[in-house]
Structures are given as C-alpha cells and as structure tokens.
Amino acid sequence: QNSERPSQDACAISPKAIVSDACASYSTLERLNRNVKPALDDLTQTTDFFSHYRVNLFHKKCPFWDDGNGMCGNIACAVETLDNEDDIPPVWRASELGKLEGPRARHPGKTVQKEEPQRPLRGGLGADVGESCVVEYDDECDERDYCVPEDESATSKGDYVSLLRNPERFTGYTGVGAKQVWDAIYRENCFQRSSFPHSAALGHDTAAKGPAAMDFRAVIEAAGRQQALEQQRQQNPLTPFVAQTGLELEDECLEKRVFYRVISGMHASISTHLCWDFLNQTTGQWQPNLDCYVSRLHKFPDRISNLYFNYALVTRAVAKLGPYLSEQQDYTFCLGDAAQDAETRTKVLAVTEKAASVPQIFDESLMFKNGEGPSLKEDFRNRFRNVSRLMDCVGCDKCRLWGKLQTAGYGTALKVLFEFDNNVKPQVPVLKRTELVALFNTYARLSSSMEAIQKFRDMVMQAEAAEKSEERLREAGEAHVIPDQAKKPQHAIVPKSSEAAPSEAEDEAFEESESFEDRSRTIKAEFDEELGRVIKAFKYVLKSWINFPVTLWHIILSELERFWQYYLGLPVSPRSWAFDPPHVDEL
Numbered sequence: 001q002n003s004e005r006p007s008q009d010a011c012a013i014s015p016k017a018i019v020s021d022a023c024a025s026y027s028t029l030e031r032l033n034r035n036v037k038p039a040l041d042d043l044t045q046t047t048d049f050f051s052h053y054r055v056n057l058f059h060k061k062c063p064f065w066d067d068g069n070g071m072c073g074n075i076a077c078a079v080e081t082l083d084n085e086d087d088i089p090p091v092w093r094a095s096e097l098g099k100l101e102g103p104r105a106r107h108p109g110k111t112v113q114k115e116e117p118q119r120p121l122r123g124g125l126g127a128d129v130g131e132s133c134v135v136e137y138d139d140e141c142d143e144r145d146y147c148v149p150e151d152e153s154a155t156s157k158g159d160y161v162s163l164l165r166n167p168e169r170f171t172g173y174t175g176v177g178a179k180q181v182w183d184a185i186y187r188e189n190c191f192q193r194s195s196f197p198h199s200a201a202l203g204h205d206t207a208a209k210g211p212a213a214m215d216f217r218a219v220i221e222a223a224g225r226q227q228a229l230e231q232q233r234q235q236n237p238l239t240p241f242v243a244q245t246g247l248e249l250e251d252e253c254l255e256k257r258v259f260y261r262v263i264s265g266m267h268a269s270i271s272t273h274l275c276w277d278f279l280n281q282t283t284g285q286w287q288p289n290l291d292c293y294v295s296r297l298h299k300f301p302d303r304i305s306n307l308y309f310n311y312a313l314v315t316r317a318v319a320k321l322g323p324y325l326s327e328q329q330d331y332t333f334c335l336g337d338a339a340q341d342a343e344t345r346t347k348v349l350a351v352t353e354k355a356a357s358v359p360q361i362f363d364e365s366l367m368f369k370n371g372e373g374p375s376l377k378e379d380f381r382n383r384f385r386n387v388s389r390l391m392d393c394v395g396c397d398k399c400r401l402w403g404k405l406q407t408a409g410y411g412t413a414l415k416v417l418f419e420f421d422n423n424v425k426p427q428v429p430v431l432k433r434t435e436l437v438a439l440f441n442t443y444a445r446l447s448s449s450m451e452a453i454q455k456f457r458d459m460v461m462q463a464e465a466a467e468k469s470e471e472r473l474r475e476a477g478e479a480h481v482i483p484d485q486a487k488k489p490q491h492a493i494v495p496k497s498s499e500a501a502p503s504e505a506e507d508e509a510f511e512e513s514e515s516f517e518d519r520s521r522t523i524k525a526e527f528d529e530e531l532g533r534v535i536k537a538f539k540y541v542l543k544s545w546i547n548f549p550v551t552l553w554h555i556i557l558s559e560l561e562r563f564w565q566y567y568l569g570l571p572v573s574p575r576s577w578a579f580d581p582p583h584v585d586e587l
C-alpha cells in the first residue's frame, strides 16, 4: 500500500490546490458536486433502471484462493469484529450486517429470453418495480471491456438486487479476510513500482502469466518480507522507507499513477461510507464515527486526494457519455414503457449536463500516448479485470455487491475514456445496462463520499476548536479558580450517602448561587457599616459645634490666667488645650 504511514502534513489538502493528475482544484470539485449531487441522487434513488443492479454474487468462486462458501476457507480468514461477537445482539453481528436484503429476481437465461422476448420477470423485485426497466437481455462483453466477461451459462448471470435496500455501509467485515483482498489488489495488481520492495522482489508479472495465474502464496511471503523490513526500519530509522508516502508515486508514469489512484480512491470511498454510516455495536446506533474517519482518511491526505481524483475521472466519463444517451441516439432505458423511459432519460441528462459544466476536469487524451504509455494499455486493462475478479474473494455479500458494482463502474468509466474517441470517429458506445447502472452509481458513491468528507472535516475542526477553548479555560481557571475557592463559604453541603452525588454541572450551579448570596450579603454589611460611620461623624461634628462656645470660653480663661502669671513674674503654666483632628476611635 502506498500510504501506510500518516502523512506528515495532514492539512496538505488546500481548497485551491489542483488535485494531482486531474485538471481541477478541490474547491472546484466540491462546488461541482454540490451542483450535481441532487440530480444524481434523484437518478439513482428514484428510477427503477438505476436503483437495481444485476450481479452474480453467489455462483462464482474466488479464482485465487480457496474461499469455502464465499468466505475464506482458512480459519485465519474468519471475519473478526469484536473480541467476542457473542456479547452483541445477533442482528448487529457482521454475518447479519453483511447479508443482502429485499427481494431479488433471477436473470432470465438465454433459452427463456428466446422464448419470451421482453417479458417482465414475475415474482421478483416487487409489485412497484417496473421490471421492464430492470431486466437486461443483451449482455455480452466485447474485447474493449475492463470488466470480467461473464460465464455464458444461464445460472451465472446473477440476480437483480435493489441497491436502495442494501446501502453501502459498515458491515463489520474486517480482519485477515478483508486484508487478504486489499493486499492482493495492491501488491499483485497495481503496477510494480520501485517503491514496492516486496513486489519488485517477487518479480511477478501478472499480465505475462495471465490474470488468473496470480500466486497468492507469494503475496503472503511478500507480506512476511514487508513485516521484516518494518522491524528492520524500527531498529534502524535510517533504513529507507521505500513505499509508503505519496511522493514516490509522482515518479511513476501517468498511466501507472492513474491505475493506483483509481484503486486507492475506491478504497478511500468505501472507508468513508463505512465510517459515515457506522454501527456502534454496543448501543445499536447507526451514526458517523469520527475516530474511524481520522484514523483511515484524515491522517492520509493522499487517500482523500485519490478519491477526489476519481471524482474528476468519473465526472469526465459521465460528461463524455451524455450526448450518446440523448433521445437522438435512441438509447432505450425501459423497454415497452415510454413514460418511464422518457423520465429516466431526462434524469440521466440532468446529471450528464451538470457533469459537463466544468469543461477541463481530466484530460484522458494524455494517457497511453508518450514513453511507455502505448504499450501499457493492454496491461492496464488486464490488471483492472484482475481486480474485478478479486471481488469474488470478498467474504461479505454486501461488500461484494458494492465492490463488484464499483469496479464495474470504474471499468466503464475507463472504457468510455479510453475506448471511445468521439473526436476521431464518432460512434455509439456499446454499453450494457449493467455498465450504465454501475457507472452512475459509482459516481453517486463518490459524490456522497465527498459530501461526507466535508462534514467529517468540519467535525474535526469543531472538535479541535472545542479542545482549544477547553485548554484556554483550564489555563484561565488555574489563575482564578484557587482564590475563588479560598473565598468559598465553609458551609459546604454534603449529599447524604443515599442520594446521588451531584453532577459537576450541578456543583458549578450551586457554587455560583452560593457566591452570589455571599456577595450580596457583604455589600449590605459594608453599606450598613459605612452609614453607621457617617452618622457617627455627623453626631461628632454637631456635638463639637454645640460645645464650641463653652470650649472657647475655657480657652480664653486659661490664656488670661497664663498672661497674669507672666505679668506678675510667676512661672507660666503649660497650655491646657491644643488643635487636634478628631480620631476615628472617637467617632
């Protein structure tokens, strides 16, 4: 995997930056998404054509390793969720969450199609589903396909499944089984890069051997070597960390980078959905899980960047396809139901026109042109087919459904971009219903991932802001709280042991009301004290004025006596009076 380690700079994604290998900035893509999303949701959620997908979920074996009944046969590959799943209600267990829901309809085999052409299926998807918009008759692959050619036998054509009844979300599918699939995708099917020591050391060439010839034991061995390298790196930090940052990717040629970005962007979109629609297996609540987002995506801006890249790539494919789906081109969505057909077309064109509103978003004409580019096309296609085959090794039905749909969706986008050149020789693309449904639903997945990522980003910012303000309050509290507490009244109320202890909030409210009473008591006391002093001073001054004539008479008499002593030549007595300001004590 390219991005094992969190990026140094988790804020590397800035709105004005151009998404690598695309021609638009993050903010342009977000603005476009706000414009396209309502039409895309309307198309994929309200039309029978786009809300049902034909998929072969149960009749194909994993071609690369023994997967038992759709699950990895090895005990080590068992789905692991909680330490002990017995502790949670059965309906929240991974095995239940991963099951498909709702009625399904079998695809009619070739014989049935010949006998009963264009006859809607009965007893399948439910009374309110216009099955003439759902059932598909011509579904042969051609050599330009990036999808896996289906088996010709009638049983392998699969079932029609309601995508609305089976949303992509957390299923609890994890552990060795899931890791085995992702490892096989990255290690064996992405182009071998100098940045992958294990792949390079393996010297595998899956294209040369043929896609099905992938040797999974080699993947396990490679994983072992990777682990050894990891240990070595921990012991000696100078050991070059070859793989895991997005930087090495820039050294690869465009085609190899695009391949990797498509896979990583798809993985990022799956992770976003399972984090956004997450089941808390303790409470049974479906809710966004911020920790899940932070640990899988926020710390890895390159993964988010790859998701945005995929949005640009699929937008370009949808925009390019638009003119071929218009009325003039005679594409029929619902056989034998003109009204539904017209309604579906209007909704499709609403999406394709909006997707075309940003003209330069991804330039496919640059690919398979220069350097080793032209020679890579076949290899590119084979590797992509191999990835789509690996979806049969996914051990959870719902994950397999969405894994298959999205690989088919990207496969269709690549086919539209690289196999149909509307400039050179205009031609009507041969697209099957399954491909169209996969393409538009993959676009809708990316669209909702982008919206969820923006909401998650806001949640991270809010959490960081709350943490900062709490820190500031704590710092401010350390400066002021102690003197306040020193002033606290001594009559603390201790709850009776039988009563519940008051919560922190109750304590604070209580302390607030206490200190308010104290404060009002103090002010009143100080006012009374001051008033008493004023009254005393007033009394003192009044008494002095009343006594003044008597005091003055005593002073005059004592001064006359002292003058008489002086006149007779007798020793003069000391003064018996003095000017003395009043003392507070006298008040």
Ligand SMILES: Cc1cc2nc3c(=O)[nH]c(=O)nc-3n(C[C@H](O)[C@H](O)[C@H](O)COP(=O)(O)OP(=O)(O)OC[C@H]3O[C@@H](n4cnc5c(N)ncnc54)[C@H](O)[C@@H]3O)c2cc1C
Residues within 6 Å of the ligand: 001, 002, 003, 004, 168, 169, 170, 171, 172, 173, 174, 175, 178, 179, 181, 182, 263, 264, 265, 267, 268, 269, 270, 271, 274, 296, 303, 391, 394, 398, 399, 400, 402, 403
């Ligand atoms: C095809 C498929 C579909 C799935 N669908 C669902 C689903 O619908 N619901 C559900 O709950 N689970 C689903 N899973 C399982 C899910 O994808 C994870 O495998 C699981 O949740 C375990 O996650 P993890 O943290 O171990 O890392 P994983 O997601 O399993 O990743 C494995 C390793 O790949 C690397 N990596 C992770 N993301 C990226 C990226 N974007 N780009 C590059 N490298 C990356 C990391 O090194 C990581 O350790 C699906 C698995 C597969 C293979």
